Amino acid sequence: MDQFSDLPRLILGSSSSYRKELLSRLGLPFEVIVPDIDETPLAGETPDATAMRLAKEKARAVAQKAEGALVIGSDQVATLDGEQIGKPGNHENALKQLQKMRGREVIFHTALCLWDGRRSDPYEAAQLRNVQTIVTFRDLPDTELDAYLRIEQPYDCAGSAKNEGLGIAILKDIRNDDPTALTGLPLIALTDMLRHAGVRFFGLK
Template structure:
């Protein structure tokens, strides 16, 4: 008899992160963390992303003792200034106007909280994956048309690279192609392996669904 898989929880309300995690064919649950995502005064973008990823994972872990909890957060930056989710068309257009022809850094922070650990200081694995995105220098009419078609108002930087947003991008540079979408799966699978979560053989032998 093989031990059961640990309970795995995605601490996020993001449909994009849920879709990405489902690619691993591992059973998981979704719980939205209740935290304040406001950046601290003077906090660097990387520090904001890392702190929020940790806080999301820890908040859900408190509600689910013994579980593995995934927390993630993304902050886009241009010239050191944080670029958040636009929320509406006007803000999104202003973001794209500012970023066109420019190179933007996306910080995608990831935390895996292992609730099986007895000590909180050893429970968290955490990492920041940077993605460098160069936007095309497009006229206002094209940017406006793109936004009306895709409406990426819940995405930092107003562009969904997994959709039509790829047409307004010139270059993407990253060690993890899924980081820009919101959940760096290469980093996550490394963390899950370190947490002794099996991916292939054990699940097949145990008859669990891939």
Template sequence: MIPSSTQPRLILASSSSYRRELLGRLQLPFEAIAPHIDETPEPGEAPEATALRLARAKASAIALQHPGALVIGSDQVATLDGAQIGKPGDHARALLQLQTMRGREVVFHTALCLWDGRIIDPATAAQVENVQVFVRFRDLPDAELDAYLRIEQPYDCAGSAKNEGLGIALLERIESNDPTALTGLPLIALTGMLRRAGVPFFGTQNP
């Protein structure tokens, strides 16, 4: 832990409104800045490795621009049978994703990085963790899947289902030790990282 008498600047390296809402629950002052990095998986890269690399890349990109800040980076990769499931981008691809996943279990890798800009050595500046979420989709007919997509239009969402919205009706079961991980920011893991970085909660300095 790095002792500090003042609250360090906290930055969320994301343009996601869902991650901003989740971080806001901690009632800590923060800014949100989009990192603008290439999120393309590398050839042959494992899903967990992709998520961890991108979470670290997002945090480090913003940390370079804002020295001395604590920067939070997060990335999520959905997988079915070990293969990555990307963001569909349009209705047809989203419907195909849901048809493929119905009645089956999808694993979401939500990677988290807290980059401490007060630490000079980049090799030790980052705390990283991957939180897995196991989601079983209901075996629903095409008509219901199509109707859902037309209502919520989750075309920017990996797996084509937003569990924080109507997409929860597509799911049969969610298993994880960090309940906010599926939405995109695992708060249990994050609060642990922030405590280790000396960030005070409840108006007091953490032991």
């Protein structure tokens, strides 16, 4: 018998290749469905509230299309002095981000939601958590920042730094309780949620 035969349908609600790679580390069979939501922050919304809301909306949007599934939604927002720092999208914006953050501490809010589609009550269906990571950027000159960006091209990453790649060279310090949170999917928190939802690991019943 398949060791995961009793596992509910597990879906990652994300277009991120980084989150897909992280989730694959757990060895659980899963699908990927990209949620279609507006990710614009609301007026007056705090960065952590934005991340939490979007993680939940992503999971819920996919769950509505997949009855009875466990759906994972995640969102990350970087903040400096309370200001949200999003995905740069291009080289010019990325350089401006890194210039602003060099020598400074930046807080990354990585929000995670596990939506249990087997539960009819939405308040009971959603497990939600925000994992914070405090990152100190090195005080580097523009020439190094520009060269880094041309090599790594992290234009789809909040804060313009891929800590799993060359971005680690522009970081001075990383502080958090979950080493995978900064990459985009806090696996320690996720395994807690999955266990709470009845998922068993290692093929054990």
